[in-house]
Amino acid sequence: MSIxxxxxxxxxxxxxxxxEVRPEYPNxxxxxxxxxSALAPDASILEVGCGAGNATIAFAxxxxxxxxxxxxxxxxxxxxxxxxxxxxxxxxxxxFEQWELTPYTFDLAFSADAFHWIQPEIGYPKLIHALNPGxxxxxxxxxxxxxxxxxxGALDEIFxxxxxxxxxxxxxxxxxxxxxxxxxxxxxxxGIEDMTVRTYNWTETYNAEKFLKLLHTxxxxxxxxxxxxxxxxxxxxxxxxxxxxxxxxxYQAVLFHANVT
Numbered sequence: 001m002s003i004x005x006x007x008x009x010x011x012x013x014x015x016x017x018x019x020e021v022r023p024e025y026p027n028x029x030x031x032x033x034x035x036x037s038a039l040a041p042d043a044s045i046l047e048v049g050c051g052a053g054n055a056t057i058a059f060a061x062x063x064x065x066x067x068x069x070x071x072x073x074x075x076x077x078x079x080x081x082x083x084x085x086x087x088x089x090x091x092x093x094x095x096f097e098q099w100e101l102t103p104y105t106f107d108l109a110f111s112a113d114a115f116h117w118i119q120p121e122i123g124y125p126k127l128i129h130a131l132n133p134g135x136x137x138x139x140x141x142x143x144x145x146x147x148x149x150x151x152x153g154a155l156d157e158i159f160x161x162x163x164x165x166x167x168x169x170x171x172x173x174x175x176x177x178x179x180x181x182x183x184x185x186x187x188x189x190x191g192i193e194d195m196t197v198r199t200y201n202w203t204e205t206y207n208a209e210k211f212l213k214l215l216h217t218x219x220x221x222x223x224x225x226x227x228x229x230x231x232x233x234x235x236x237x238x239x240x241x242x243x244x245x246x247x248x249x250x251y252q253a254v255l256f257h258a259n260v261t
Contacts, residue, residue: 019052019078021214025112026200029140029255030058033110036196036257037136039064043107046130048096048123049114053079055140060089067106069096097122101130110138124189131260137190138257139182143173145201145250152250154239162232163224175199175254182256196257203248208240211249 037043043064050056050068052075059066060083068083068091070076076093083089092099096118109127127137179197186192206214212233215221224232240247 016074017213017217019075021210022052022054022217023204023251024054025058025140025253026202027058029198029200029253030055030062032198032255033108033136033138033257034062037108037138037259039108044105044132046106046109046127048109048111048127049117050079050091051075051112051114053082053091055110055112056089056091057082060086063088066090067092069094069099071095096126101126103129104132106130106135107132108136108138110140113141115139116141120185120189124185128190128260133260135260136257137186137192137260138255140253140255141173141178143175143178143199143252143254145252149248149250151239151243151247155236158232158235158239162228162235163221178254179256186256186258190258190260192258192260194258196255198255198257200253200255201250203250205246206240206249207246208237211240211247212236214249 039045041063045059045064045066047056047059047066047068050070051072053060053068056066056068056079063086066083066086066089068079068089070079070091070093073093076091079091083091109130115123131137183195186195215233215236221229
């Protein structure tokens, strides 16, 4: 699986939908990061690629001093609005590569579904330079859920029929593939051998309209021609309506955590 990093700004095109329908992360994931990092109540945190703040909020509401870096202008504003009640949280609009860091400033650096958009030879060393001695790195992503539902098979058939080239998006990122990449990058660019891996499962409820909005937040699906998109959306809506108009969509996230010595 290759990464077209030129597409990372396309999330700005659907910032409104991204803010509306993309799920937040399980509270357990944030608690595990805090525990594994042994964060003090006044810890300083760096988030790379905070998007609309879906992961930011879990740390902001706990009162940590947090700096979020986000490339998109609209997404930056959404994150600022979501965290406006938390004065210790600052959201800065910038490409992480161009952001001028002060070395040895943060106790934790994390990124949610975003760090793959940054060239590893740039991103990983910069994380290390941003961290205090004894700091921690936490990287997490949505991956292919290991739970199949009574409607997911029908959905896979629809993708196979109308957009077979995009079926990998529906199937998601494979855990083993991603773990090998992150482990290798931490070893090569950070000199880190030990890494904790944890997974989290949950579901979100969607009606047809909300699920179609969710699909539209994926950059590769937005690239479909109008005729194909309409046909795909029509069949997806029909499937969801067959299940009384509401379905439980399974999610799985994986956390890669490492302490820097």
